[in-house]
Amino acid sequence: MSLTKILEAHRPQFSSYEQLYKHFHLNPELSNQEVETAATIVAHLRKISPDFDIRSEIGGHGVAAVLRNGPGPTVLSRADMDALPVEERTGLAYSSTKRAVDVHGREQPVMHACGHDMHITCLLAYAELMVSARQHWRGTIVLVFQPAEERGTGAQSMVDDGLYDAARHNVPIPDVVFSGHVVPARAGVIGIRPGTMASSCDNLRVTFHGRGGHASMPERLVDPIVMASSAVLRLQTLVSREVHPSEHAVVTCASFMSGTAAENVVADDAIITIDMRANNQSTRQKLNDGVLRIVQAESAASNAVAPPTIVPTRSFPVTVNDAAVTARVGEAFREHFGAGDQSYVADFPRLSFSEDFCILATAVERPSLLFAYGCTAPDKVDKAQREGTLDESIPGNHSSIFAPQIHPTMQVGIDAYGASALAWLANDWVQ
Ligand SMILES: [Zn+2]
Numbered sequence: 551m552s553l554t555k556i557l558e559a560h561r562p563q564f565s566s567y568e569q570l571y572k573h574f575h576l577n578p579e580l581s582n583q584e585v586e587t588a589a590t591i592v593a594h595l596r597k598i599s600p601d602f603d604i605r606s607e608i609g610g611h612g613v614a615a616v617l618r619n620g621p622g623p624t625v626l627s628r629a630d631m632d633a634l635p636v637e638e639r640t641g642l643a644y645s646s647t648k649r650a651v652d653v654h655g656r657e658q659p660v661m662h663a664c665g666h667d668m669h670i671t672c673l674l675a676y677a678e679l680m681v682s683a684r685q686h687w688r689g690t691i692v693l694v695f696q697p698a699e700e701r702g703t704g705a706q707s708m709v710d711d712g713l714y715d716a717a718r719h720n721v722p723i724p725d726v727v728f729s730g731h732v733v734p735a736r737a738g739v740i741g742i743r744p745g746t747m748a749s750s751c752d753n754l755r756v757t758f759h760g761r762g763g764h765a766s767m768p769e770r771l772v773d774p775i776v777m778a779s780s781a782v783l784r785l786q787t788l789v790s791r792e793v794h795p796s797e798h799a800v801v802t803c804a805s806f807m808s809g810t811a812a813e814n815v816v817a818d819d820a821i822i823t824i825d826m827r828a829n830n831q832s833t834r835q836k837l838n839d840g841v842l843r844i845v846q847a848e849s850a851a852s853n854a855v856a857p858p859t860i861v862p863t864r865s866f867p868v869t870v871n872d873a874a875v876t877a878r879v880g881e882a883f884r885e886h887f888g889a890g891d892q893s894y895v896a897d898f899p900r901l902s903f904s905e906d907f908c909i910l911a912t913a914v915e916r917p918s919l920l921f922a923y924g925c926t927a928p929d930k931v932d933k934a935q936r937e938g939t940l941d942e943s944i945p946g947n948h949s950s951i952f953a954p955q956i957h958p959t960m961q962v963g964i965d966a967y968g969a970s971a972l973a974w975l976a977n978d979w980v981q
């Protein structure tokens with residue numbers, strides 16, 4: 551039977567999943583606080599089938615569910631669950647008005663501004679699809695609902711908490727690991743690429759130590775603002791003057807803090823946060839080394855009272871799509887979605903954001919693949935394309951007006967989880 555026939559015969563009713571998506575959208579939870587989200591997921595899995603072997607509270611609020619269906623490969627598919635401290639301005643009838651206290655003790659608005667609510671919903675619908683389609687496949691499926699993706703810690707904490715350890719959660723080691731992410735491309739588009747699919751990300755918080763005092767007495771001061779400003783400017787030269795022009799690399803100073811609002815008081819310290827992205831390990835290392843060199847040297851050049859305090863805050867690996875897995879899934883996607891720039895795109899542009907799911911694969915030395923699927927209303931994309939305003943007028947992930955169009959985004963997400971898994975598990979699918 552063709553993959554399309556299996557998917558069409560067993561894809562669950564959209565209406566209940568549309569309701570579920572709106573429920574998740576209305577009830578977002580920040581990283582490491584995904585209590586209700588995890589509970590809703592577990593309850594839904596129990597409703598789908600009593601045969602799911604479910605483990606929860608893995609590495610925080612992570613959930614894993616295993617469904618065994620005879621001998622065969624094991625396919626792990628993952629969705630991330632956390633939302634962001636963003637105030638929703640989409641104007642949707644199901645807009646979030648939730649607030650929560652973040653890790654710094656501050657109350658924040660909370661929004662599913664990265665589409666993880668879509669990921670959860672698609673993975674649950676895939677679970678129902680695979681239960682219904684049981685007679686067409688053999689092997690084991692593992693569903694992983696991962697917490698704290700936005701912090702870059704969730705996948706690692708699930709592994710560290712014994713996701714695969716026989717004596718702990720005992721989830722079978724997968725032969726292949728899949729995940730997907732919504733992107734602001736045209737809804738209906740699904741894309742993969744072999745090799746680097748998403749950049750690495752490394753974040754640092756750097757505190758420069760000067761000597762504060764009266765603004766009128768520079769001879770008594772070591773001005774931390776001038777010190778940090780020099781570092782910010784020199785950091786701009788890392789990408790422009792040190793990285794090969796064909797490499798993808800970004801260094802951004804995302805925040806700069808010093809002093810109060812007083813005009814006549816210079817503070818002791820200035821703090822900057824730095825975001826580094828790279829598409830391979832050697833560029834990543836070069837950026838990390840360069841940032842450390844520059845902040846230390848600028849601090850010394852400014853006669854700082856102490857070397858800068860450097861604290862790593864977040865870290866994501868480079869996401870690399872395994873070549874053989876990409877080829878096999880590519881065949882399945884081509885067969886099911888059909889190739890074309892409004893359907894399956896075989897050489898999808900590399901994603902500039904970062905992901906941590908591949909840790910679920912690299913921790914057990916298994917291959918993985920991340921697929922990207924569009925979620926923007928096609929007429930909006932057409933209009934923006936005509937006007938040449940794709941970057942300005944189409945809100946991206948993390949925007950307060952990021953509002954995925956439910957259809958056909960959801961169907962593409964469900965089918966992508968289904969087709970990628972069935973490319974390994976279907977009884978008689980021949981590549
Ligand atoms: Zn995100």
Ligand SMILES: [Zn+2]
Pocket residue numbers: 630664665666699731
């Ligand atoms: Zn995300």
